[in-house]
Amino acid sequence: xxxxxxxxxxxxxxxxxxxxxxxxxxxxxxxxxxxxxxxxxxxxxxxxxxxxxxxxxxxxxxxxxxxxxxxxxxxxxxxxxxxxxxxxxxxxxxxxxxxxxxxxxxxxxxxxxxxxxxxxxxxxxxxxxxxxxxxxxxxxxxxxxxxxxxxxxxxxxxxxxxxxxxxxxxxxxxxxxxxxxxxxxxxxxxxxxxxxxxxxxxxxxxxxxxxxxxxxxxxxxxxxxxxxxxxxxxxxxxxxxxxxxxxxxxxxxxxxxxxxxxxxxxxxxxxxxxxxxxxxxxxxxxxxxxxxxxxxxxxxxxxxxxxxxxxxxxxxxxxxxxxxxxxxxxxxxxxxxxxxxxxxxxxxxxxxxxxxxxxxxxxxxxxxxxxxxxxxxxxxxxxxxxxxxxxxxxxxxxxxxxxxxxxxxxxxxxxxxx
Numbered sequence: 001x002x003x004x005x006x007x008x009x010x011x012x013x014x015x016x017x018x019x020x021x022x023x024x025x026x027x028x029x030x031x032x033x034x035x036x037x038x039x040x041x042x043x044x045x046x047x048x049x050x051x052x053x054x055x056x057x058x059x060x061x062x063x064x065x066x067x068x069x070x071x072x073x074x075x076x077x078x079x080x081x082x083x084x085x086x087x088x089x090x091x092x093x094x095x096x097x098x099x100x101x102x103x104x105x106x107x108x109x110x111x112x113x114x115x116x117x118x119x120x121x122x123x124x125x126x127x128x129x130x131x132x133x134x135x136x137x138x139x140x141x142x143x144x145x146x147x148x149x150x151x152x153x154x155x156x157x158x159x160x161x162x163x164x165x166x167x168x169x170x171x172x173x174x175x176x177x178x179x180x181x182x183x184x185x186x187x188x189x190x191x192x193x194x195x196x197x198x199x200x201x202x203x204x205x206x207x208x209x210x211x212x213x214x215x216x217x218x219x220x221x222x223x224x225x226x227x228x229x230x231x232x233x234x235x236x237x238x239x240x241x242x243x244x245x246x247x248x249x250x251x252x253x254x255x256x257x258x259x260x261x262x263x264x265x266x267x268x269x270x271x272x273x274x275x276x277x278x279x280x281x282x283x284x285x286x287x288x289x290x291x292x293x294x295x296x297x298x299x300x301x302x303x304x305x306x307x308x309x310x311x312x313x314x315x316x317x318x319x320x321x322x323x324x325x326x327x328x329x330x331x332x333x334x335x336x337x338x339x340x341x342x343x344x345x346x347x348x349x350x351x352x353x354x355x356x357x358x359x360x361x362x363x364x365x366x367x368x369x370x371x372x373x374x375x376x377x378x379x380x381x382x383x384x385x386x387x388x389x390x391x392x393x394x395x396x397x398x399x400x401x402x403x404x405x406x407x408x409x410x411x412x413x414x415x416x417x418x
Contacts (some may be wrong), residue, residue: 009134018365022375033406034375034397038175038339041397045250045308048301050294054287055254063283069274071098071258072282075289079258082292086217089229091260097269098285100255101403102214102242104278105269109228109240109259110167112268113208114138118166123153124383125390127175141165147390150179150333152226161198166205171212172226173219176392178340179333180219180314183226190232196239208265209239215338217248217302220310223336240265246287247339250305250396256280256288312395312403313341314357319407328414339396343376346389348369350417358417361387372413374406 018036027034038186046052067398070076076093081416083089097106106128114120116137122129123143133140141161145151152174162168172181190209197206209228229236244257253291259269259278273279291297293391313335320332331344351357352371357362361378368374376391384390 006135018375018377018381021369023225025373030373032369032373032375033125033402033409035393035395036375036377038394039396040250040339041253042250044399045305045396047249047251047254048291048297050297051245051249051251051254051287051291055283057100058283058286061286063286064223065282067098067279067282067285069279070094070270071096071280072285072289075256075280075285076258076290078289078292079260080273083260085295087230089225089227089260095263095266096254097266097273098258098262098280099273100280101246101252101257101279102212102244103128103257104273104276105242105257105259106134107209108211108269108272108276109210109242109265110138111272112265113167115166118205119161119164120167120169121158121161122169123151123157123166124324125151125176125379125392126169126171126382129169130383135223138166141232144384147333147344149185150336151177151390152179152181152185152190153189153400154185155192155329158189159192162192162207165207165208165243167208168193169210169212169404171214173215173337174375175212175215175338176340176379177333178338178392179336179342180223180225183224183231186226186228187231190228190235193238195368196230206238209235210242211392212242214242214244215247216243218306218309219337220306220313220335231309237262249301254284254288256284306387309339309395310335312400315338315400316341316343316398316407317394320405323407323414324410328411330410330414338393341393341395343391343393344389345376345391347414347417348387348389351407353418361389362391365391367412368410371416372406372408372410374413 006082022032076096079096080093110132118138119141120133120138121141121147143153143157147155177205219225228239240261245251317332320330323330329346347358348361366376376393379388379390380386
């Protein structure tokens with residue numbers, strides 16, 4: 001059957017494929033320590049009670065019709081107030097677009113900016129930029145980031161590729177690494193974008209920056225979140241933010257996200273949204289509009305939520321550090337942000353007790369699942385090289401009581417290798 005070229009070339013989600021293997025093992029009765037899912041177990045991390053009550057009340061008040069295509073005005077007003085209070089960013093409601101989470105916003109942004117053959121710059125590992133570039137027929141300009149810079153790109157990494165580019169994609173705190181971009185690097189990147197746009201002629205497309213800050217409320221210790229417009233105000237003309245309640249309030253299934261940026265860009269994104277109809281549900285919009293104004297309740301929720309996530313991340317980090325000190329081929333970057341821990345399990349080239357060679361990193365991933373019952377996502381799923389020994393570990397569904405046992409099983413599995 002002949003289908004579109006896009007459908008024939010489309011790459012499925014590697015995480016979804018891994019999830020199928022995990023579900024099959026669970027179906028067969030195995031206990032799997034599943035750290036693959038960038039989601040939350042609601043029994044561990046429920047959404048704020050005030051938000052839940054607001055959603056229920058909104059349905060009882062029969063808010064079940066279509067919302068406004070750009071998002072209800074009361075919600076966009078609440079988002080504007082929330083941005084001003086939390087980030088000191090001043091955006092009017094008509095510079096804000098609401099959708100059912102971040103994905104349709106990212107898709108619509110790519111659609112209104114990227115023509116076939118346009119250069120899209122993104123670093124790897126990163127989440128889904130490759131797929132959105134493929135959807136739009138853009139030219140993939142891939143910058144590989146390394147652990148020495150916490151897997152975040154620098155201006156020097158990007159500079160050789162910036163001439164003629166249409167879109168630069170940044171995410172901080174980053175999925176999959178749980179790391180953040182430094183003030184210095186972000187400032188340098190912004191200044192580089194401004195210089196490139198100043199260089200271009202009046203008929204040339206401008207270079208825009210997509211800044212995905214979905215996890216920005218979840219930072220730990222002395223880590224601070226920075227955004228392009230606060231650091232370099234002239235970037236307001238070229239920056240489109242992606243944000244949502246999905247991660248900050250463990251509300252991935254509630255589906256309320258927003259984008260904000262230059263009105264001309266937001267208006268075009270809205271035009272795309274009117275056709276694809278990926279609107280946040282009416283009742284959820286009404287509840288979110290009310291909740292975003294409850295400053296004390298939000299602070300109270302974040303204090304407990306952030307603490308619980310960090311406790312899990314740091315306990316796993318401490319366990320891996322102990323294994324490293326004991327001579328095992330593991331490592332980790334100390335938790336900075338989000339719900340992810342960047343870990344290194346470098347076992348390629350070793351042999352199992354049965355003499356089987358772990359020839360590739362894919363073999364290592366399978367061995368971890370089979371022998372240690374540990375499921376983590378390799379950075380190869382996020383565009384890193386096939387030989388990368390780094391993994392994303394997500395704690396959104398992690399029970400505290402499982403951590404020590406998981407570390408013990410990982411140690412036992414590595415002890416069987418030679």
